[in-house]
Amino acid sequence: MLVKYALKREVVIGERPIGVSVLGSTGSIGCSTLEVIRSNPELFQVTVLSANSNWELLLEQINEFKPRFAVLNDATAVKEILHSHTHSGTHVLEGEDALNDILFEDGSEITVIAIVGIAALRPLLAALKSKKRIALANKECVVAAGSLLKAAVEKYQGVIIPVDSEHSALFQVIQGESTADVSRLILTASGGPFYRTPVEKMATIQPAEAVKHPNWNMGAKISVDSATMVNKALELIEACRLFNLTEDRVDVLVHPQSIVHSLVAFNDGTQKAQLSVPSMTGPIAYALTYPHGRLPSAMAELNLAESGVLEFEALDNERFPAVQTARECLRASDGHCAVFNIANEVAVAAFLEGQLSFDRIVPFVRRAVSEFGDSFRVSSPESLDALWNETRERLFECSSF
Numbered sequence: 001m002l003v004k005y006a007l008k009r010e011v012v013i014g015e016r017p018i019g020v021s022v023l024g025s026t027g028s029i030g031c032s033t034l035e036v037i038r039s040n041p042e043l044f045q046v047t048v049l050s051a052n053s054n055w056e057l058l059l060e061q062i063n064e065f066k067p068r069f070a071v072l073n074d075a076t077a078v079k080e081i082l083h084s085h086t087h088s089g090t091h092v093l094e095g096e097d098a099l100n101d102i103l104f105e106d107g108s109e110i111t112v113i114a115i116v117g118i119a120a121l122r123p124l125l126a127a128l129k130s131k132k133r134i135a136l137a138n139k140e141c142v143v144a145a146g147s148l149l150k151a152a153v154e155k156y157q158g159v160i161i162p163v164d165s166e167h168s169a170l171f172q173v174i175q176g177e178s179t180a181d182v183s184r185l186i187l188t189a190s191g192g193p194f195y196r197t198p199v200e201k202m203a204t205i206q207p208a209e210a211v212k213h214p215n216w217n218m219g220a221k222i223s224v225d226s227a228t229m230v231n232k233a234l235e236l237i238e239a240c241r242l243f244n245l246t247e248d249r250v251d252v253l254v255h256p257q258s259i260v261h262s263l264v265a266f267n268d269g270t271q272k273a274q275l276s277v278p279s280m281t282g283p284i285a286y287a288l289t290y291p292h293g294r295l296p297s298a299m300a301e302l303n304l305a306e307s308g309v310l311e312f313e314a315l316d317n318e319r320f321p322a323v324q325t326a327r328e329c330l331r332a333s334d335g336h337c338a339v340f341n342i343a344n345e346v347a348v349a350a351f352l353e354g355q356l357s358f359d360r361i362v363p364f365v366r367r368a369v370s371e372f373g374d375s376f377r378v379s380s381p382e383s384l385d386a387l388w389n390e391t392r393e394r395l396f397e398c399s400s401f
């Protein structure tokens with residue numbers, strides 16, 4: 001169970017600001033993290049900001065939060081930022097290796113992993129090695145590299161606090177409970193924007209429609225994942241890995257209002273849930289301050305009298321087979337889970353580039369799992385890079401995808 005380590009080390013709030021490195025600071029989770037920090041300047045000090053290429057937003061963030069380091073992947077973006085007027089105390093660096101190195105000297109206690117996709121893996125491993133507490137929003141690394149992550153957590157006695165709202169809910173609900181009393185976890189799923197869209201319309205869904213989620217404002221990739229229900233499939237694997245449970249003990253329940261963020265069922269028949277408005281600042285603040293209690297006003301207060309009827313229904317596995325495929329992957333091997341994740345990253349990128357239709361994403365993932373799953377072994381980050389390249393080539397080779 002990855003999160004058990006969360007109980008071992010503590011951050012003291014109040015004596016001095018907690019150093020926070022925010023990796024993926026220009027994205028949706030990165031910006032929500034900075035919103036929490038902006039509202040609590042006495043509690044937190046940003047030491048690192050990092051982004052892929054959005055130098056304009058990174059520049060604004062540098063000038064506001066004055067971190068020791070800022071890192072961009074893109075060389076041209078680094079030049080742009082160096083030509084602009086930036087906070088002189090910030091070292092602006094280029095590339096993943098630089099990012100991984102400065103995690104050993106930036107002085108932060110917490111690293112927020114808000115980079116999307118398997119691209120977060122090496123920085124996440126570097127953050128664990130440099131003994132940061134991890135506030136983990138990224139789920140792709142847990143799915144594709146669960147065994148590498150587990151080994152790093154054990155080796156460096158790492159601390160991982162989940163930020164994904166469902167896993168944060170589960171983590172909050174099990175506090176003070178005995179894991180022996182837990183019978184099942186129940187992940188809620190909004191169903192995304194197309195849960196009731198007629199099947200024949202799925203082929204013509206455009207990227208601009210798929211990135212609009214009814215309840216959450218998120219990055220493009222996770223929005224598409226929510227629309228295909230692959231997000232819930234990834235979250236099922238994430239939950240099994242974080243809480244050390246087999247897939248038959250994790251259920252998925254469709255709940256379109258996104259107010260109940262997940263539930264834990266106990267063996268006496270009790271179920272406990274965490275409820276709040278759909279806002280990521282709550283789970284982020286909880287991860288930043290754990291185990292020292294909650295940040296006042298981390299998000300707007302829920303008013304159940306005004307939120308209307310809360311609905312729940314079983315997931316339609318026939319229309320949305322991704323969760324079922326994730327269960328098969330979990331039963332098969334780590335390699336199958338890795339292929340599931342990487343094939344999805346490849347397919348979503350192709351969809352967003354206009355090279356694959358929406359209704360082909362999940363069939364492509366399922367086919368990749370059956371073609372590559374049996375033979376693939378997760379041995380290193382490089383093995384996942386090679387799988388990525390092979391899967392992408394396959395997508396373009398095979399017209400039947």
Ligand code: NAD
Binds near residue numbers: 115222
């Ligand atoms: P996003 O696309 O809005 O932001 C991604 C961030 O990662 C950006 O700062 C981008 O510059 C950076 N990035 C992208 N590629 C990179 C690369 N190759 N190297 C370094 N940096 C790179 O994504 P998001 O919606 O904020 O999601 C981030 C992660 O959090 C995802 O794994 C997602 O599944 C997870 N998550 C997001 C939400 C949400 O509400 N957005 C909720 C739960 C979990």
Ligand code: MG
Binds near residue numbers: 164165166235
């Ligand atoms: Mg989630």
